[in-house]
Amino acid sequence: MTDMRKTLMVPGLLAVAALALAGCSTSGGTSATSSGGSSPTGTAAWxxxxxLALIPNEKVTDLVTSTAPLTDYLSKQLGITVTGVVTKDYQAAVEAVCAGQAQIAIADAGSLAAAQDQCGAFPVLQDVRYGASSYASEFFTNIAHAGKYCTDTPVEATYGANGQKYLYCNGVANAEANKGVGPIAVDALKKITPGTKVAFGNTTSPAGYQLPVLALESEGVNIDNLDQVxxxxxxxxxxxxxxxxxxxGFAYWDARSAIKSSEVKDIGSKVVVFGLSKMYPNGGVVIGKDVPADLRAKITSLxxxxxxxxxxxxxxxxxxxxWxxxxxxxxxxxxQVNARFSGK
Structure with a gap:
């Protein structure tokens, strides 16, 4: 998944657009039904x-089967069948939860907010990655342009997630601390001149597009004047x-770890991070509004x-x-980011 959230799509994975819920049961149970017995507390019918709606994962060829340990665990502990299905994308997961075709979704933060706003669903958990439940977009340039964007000499700092050393400037990191907590040096974006070639990610990507655009706008930079790549x-x-x-370019902190140093040996010395955006929440878990409150609480706890x-x-x-x-x-x-980029 996203975010260091990214939009993940893989050919061959089950894509469920309208979610007919023909996904594989990971616990050997039956397909979803809308009727059931009493909850353990006797307060509501379960x-x-x-x-459970999942999003395609580029590193997993059979996501439903691979997540069987989670759905089996939930099934056993809840005493009801929990079935995993893969949706086409995050929007499809939100639609599934709001339509009652899925009761739980693991999605990005924008989807958690959208499901809450559109149909009263409950965002209950957030992902923790590398000790944090939020992340920043990093602003980076080639070492050849460091003199333009850095007010100091780039320094090496260790990225704790993989132990690799990368270059940073403008106080983003140093030998003692590299936490990736923004905002830092957002004003350096003013140095991007009209016509500059700037690499943006997909328009739905918080780190690759949305957070950078907000940061650029805050510094008076018109993205329409840039040569967008x-x-x-x-x-x-x-x-x-x-x-x-x-x-x-813009990506999540620190996306250089996505490049194998064995394949690109000088990645750590050729790309310099010169700033960080404000923090954006990791994705997590959202539960549909029609799920009984005691069942929602139990799922959240489990x-x-x-x-x-x-x-x-x-x-x-x-x-x-x-979580x-x-x-x-x-x-x-x-x-707030959803509102800015919803097109309304």
Whole structure:
């Protein structure tokens, strides 16, 4: 998934546009139904089965099967069948939750906010990656242009997630600290002159497009005056600047880790991060409004505890280390970004 959230699509994965819910059951149970027995507390009727909507993952060839440890765990602990399905994209996951075709979705922060606003769904958890539940967009350039965007000499700092050393300037990081917490040196964006080739990610990408556009606008830079280089994928954004196809690029902090140093040996010394945007929340878990409150609370508790049950699945399939309670203020940041880029 996203975000270091990115839009993930892989040919061959099950794409469910309107969600007919023909996904595979990961617990050997039956297909979803809308009727069920009483909850353990006797306060409300629980369905006999529920559906968990997932987003295609570029690193997993069979996401439904790969996430079986999670859905099996939920099924066993809840006493009802939890079935996993893969939706076409985040928007389809929101539509599924709002239509009652899925009761849980694991999605990006924008989708959590959208589901809450569109149909009263409940954002309950946020992803934790590398010790944080939010992230910044990084602004980077080729070392050849460091003199233009850096007010100081670029320094090496270790990126804790992989132990690699990368170049930073403008106080973004130093030998003692590299936390990726913005905003830092946003005013450096003023140095991007009209006609400059700038690599942007997909327009739905917070780190690759939305946060940078907001930052550029805050500094009075008109993006229509830039030579925009559209790029798909954070690794490709880095490589566009590395190869000189763009002077400046934007991606999540620190997307240089998506490039194998064994394949691009000088990535750490050729691409310089010169600023960070304001923080944006990681994605997480949203639960439909029609799910009984006690069932919602139980699902939330179980998923929050999954990191202790099966940390390997959480890390290898979902790329994170934990789920923590959703922060309403953080989700509101995603809501504000949604409003800016909704086209309304």
């Amino acid at each position: 369905p006999s089965s529920i559906t 559209p790029v798909t994928g954070n690794d490709n954004l880095i490589m566009a600047v590395y190869n000189g196809d763009a002077e400046v 998923m929050a505890g999954f990191s202790k049950v099966d940390p390997d699945t959480l890390k290898n399939i979902f790329g994170q280390t934990a 923590v309670p959703a922060d309403p203020a953080a989700i509101d940041v995603a809501r």
